[in-house]
């Protein structure tokens with residue numbers, strides 16, 4: 315179990331307006347911080363960067379319907395064996411267990427779904443993710459263990475498609 | 484007069500531990516934000532980046548004697564005609580009017596001073612700077628007007644040395 | 653953050669070369685450009701992703717939407733991509749089964 | 764953030780090529796290297812700043828300290844710098860009057 319307190323001294327916080335133009339800054343900060351951690355391989359840094367970007371995008375979109383003057387908080391912290399990034403918004407919240415599933419990628423119907431890839435991507439890219447309700451809003455906690463990736467990428471070709479991406483389940 | 488409220492919606496905040504390894508992150512964030520502002524020329528972005536870096540260095544050094552688990556806050560905000568960066572620490576504070584002056588650069592004694600260039604540099608590089616006491620600590624407010632630089636750099640050769648850098652005054 | 657969008661015609665195929673980061677901020681411009689090309693009657697489009705530094709789910713969604721639009725005109729949308737970190741996003745979402753992905757523009761327009 | 768420090772001998776002159784960002788975090792390593800070179804009897808040092816991306820007042824202070832140390836050994840510390848944004852920091856602090864600044868390592872070691 316990861317047991318990193320929020321108030322750990324090495325924490326870094328970035329607070330941005332809930333607007334699309336600031337997601338790039340969140341990525342820049344995360345990849346800069348991750349790069350200074352020598353034990354994290356480059357492709358794992360890219361994974362973390364994409365996952366955090368997806369979480370920030372969702373946080374920003376959650377505010378789009380509510381109040382675009384709201385703010386999104388990114389909190390970075392480190393421990394011996396892992397990195398943790400929390401993304402917090404004050405949006406309406408959601409239930410991550412009741413998200414729609416896509417049709418299989420081989421089904422022509424699949425093309426009707428332009429959205430819904432963010433959370434499955436986060437789940438595939440990082441070692442651990444939690445979507446916790448906040449009061450109000452959502453707090454997404456992403457954890458990346460340091461050292462080599464434990465998740466293998468499904469290679470191109472006729473390999474299996476990972477769950478959440480249109481498998482019939 | 485600049486009259487930008489602290490709570491302006493476009494504000495971005497970065498909070499870092501008061502430790503030298505995080506000054507680079509502050510620079511990265513400031514130069515990224517400044518670059519997205521098309522009206523600011525590249526050399527003015529470099530000036531702002533160096534000035535903010537000096538202010539962060541001072542904030543971090545102010546904590547070195549006190550408590551290195553303290554934090555430094557960088558707050559970025561924008562208005563139509565200027566950018567503003569505030570650097571806040573909780574250190575012991577100081578009086579910017581009673582800083583020692585260096586001997587003239589042509590005096591061999593000048594070489595005994597390795598320090599004290601930060602604040603004169605900030606003053607030369609940005610359009611406006613204020614050192615305000617905070618409770619506790621210091622809040623440095625740096626303002627950069629957008630558009631071309633109003634301060635000309637003293638060129639190499641036998642031009643005058645600007646005040647604060649060892650002129651006999 | 654700029655998104656570069658360069659259009660060149662290669663016979664029947666229109667190549668849209670994208671440069672920069674495709675995310676929630678820039679993807680709308682990619683979508684508009686694809687819609688514009690389709691409305692100009694360009695129904696075979698190759699999106700060249702070789703100069704893309706970053707692509708997120710919003711970008712994937714725009715490409716899926718473009719493919720759907722082109723298919724409805726009996727056209728196609730293919731991709732050029734050899735960068736590992738970009739390919740990976742298609743791989744883990746299974747979209748390598750949806751898009752024809754080529755190793756070069758020559759491959760794509762000759763195909 | 765790495766600071767690159769490469770030492771090469773050019774006759775009587777030792778060239779210390781610095782790469783990266785010189786700031787409050789990395790300047791101590793530059794200071795240590797200069798102290799080490801002086802203690803090895805290298806009393807004519809040229810610090811090549813051409814691959815430096817950033818230099819702050821801490822870096823200037825280390826160079827001033829190095830010059831002082833070398834002068835006390837009847838030696839000298841000169842610089843190689845043509846980058847506008849780095850030169851500017853020496854110019855506005857008046858330190859162009861303190862250091863000999865050369866346009867190339869060849870100029871510096873030939874001087």
Ligand SMILES: Nc1ncnc2c1ncn2[C@@H]1O[C@H](COP(=O)(O)OP(=O)(O)O)[C@@H](O)[C@H]1O
Nearest residue numbers: 372373376405407408429430431432433434452
């Ligand atoms: N932070 C959040 N706050 C509120 N709702 C969210 C949040 N994150 C995700 N959601 C909901 O989950 C859905 C699926 O998210 P995602 O998989 O990222 O795809 P997309 O954002 O493209 O719809 C979103 O459409 C949204 O309804």
Ligand SMILES: Nc1ncnc2c1ncn2[C@@H]1O[C@H](COP(=O)(O)OP(=O)(O)O)[C@@H](O)[C@H]1O
Nearest residue numbers: 541542545574576577598599600601602603621
């Ligand atoms: N944020 C701050 N808190 C407390 N003291 C400060 C702060 N900033 C500057 N000072 C004081 O002002 C002095 C001069 O600062 P500066 O010109 O940046 O040179 P240096 O940091 O190299 O000494 C510092 O040595 C310190 O005593």
